[in-house]
Amino acid sequence: MDERRTVRVSKYLSKHLRHQPERIGLVLDAQGWTEIDTLLRATAAHGFPITRAELDHVVASNDKKRFAVEGTRIRASQGHTVEVDLDLPAVEPPAYLYHGTVARFLDAIRAEGLRPMARHHVHLSADRETATRVGARRGRPVILSVDAGAMHRAGHVFHISANGVWLTDAVPPEFLRFP
Numbered sequence: 001m002d003e004r005r006t007v008r009v010s011k012y013l014s015k016h017l018r019h020q021p022e023r024i025g026l027v028l029d030a031q032g033w034t035e036i037d038t039l040l041r042a043t044a045a046h047g048f049p050i051t052r053a054e055l056d057h058v059v060a061s062n063d064k065k066r067f068a069v070e071g072t073r074i075r076a077s078q079g080h081t082v083e084v085d086l087d088l089p090a091v092e093p094p095a096y097l098y099h100g101t102v103a104r105f106l107d108a109i110r111a112e113g114l115r116p117m118a119r120h121h122v123h124l125s126a127d128r129e130t131a132t133r134v135g136a137r138r139g140r141p142v143i144l145s146v147d148a149g150a151m152h153r154a155g156h157v158f159h160i161s162a163n164g165v166w167l168t169d170a171v172p173p174e175f176l177r178f179p
């Protein structure tokens, strides 16, 4: 399976497992899972056939491990805009987490902190390299440090997704350090 096809299949799966399952007649359960057989039939019926071998390859090789397979089911590990409850336990975060963004958002972020925007949570990274990659999707990355330890002590809840993305509802400005 070549890299271009791998990326196309990954994007197609992200779109339908995170954002628009109804577009291919898919129903996700409350935790975001769907049967792999049903998914493969739905993709074929909507003009984008994916084989089981291709799906397995994408799940295993994906740079961010975006998808989780459990038994006969698959789900996106994070990043949803559709209503799902990933049912992740609350965990104590490390002292600092990082968020990669771009300069044009900084005024708003200084004023109102980090908000989840279209997603369910604010996404934070455990290291600066990952945050830099996230920010670079939008331009020259600006890395904010999040005083996650202080947030935790103040009662903010953190989760970690199956692929290591830190999630929290919002980050008020007082917990952010700007470069």
Ligand code: HQG
Residues within 6 Å of the ligand: 064, 066, 079, 100, 101, 102, 105, 108, 109, 112, 113, 114, 115, 116, 117, 118, 119, 122, 123, 124, 133, 134, 135, 138, 165
């Ligand atoms: C910004 C990708 C104005 C925020 C990545 C970001 C990540 C604000 C954008 C995952 C703001 C939201 C998530 C505020 C936050 N005012 N702008 N108050 N608060 N923002 O894509 O963190 O490839 O929803 O800085 O690797 O960029 O999808 O979040 O620039 O893990 O698997 O609003 O998406 O993963 O953008 O990225 P996003 P994100 P996947």
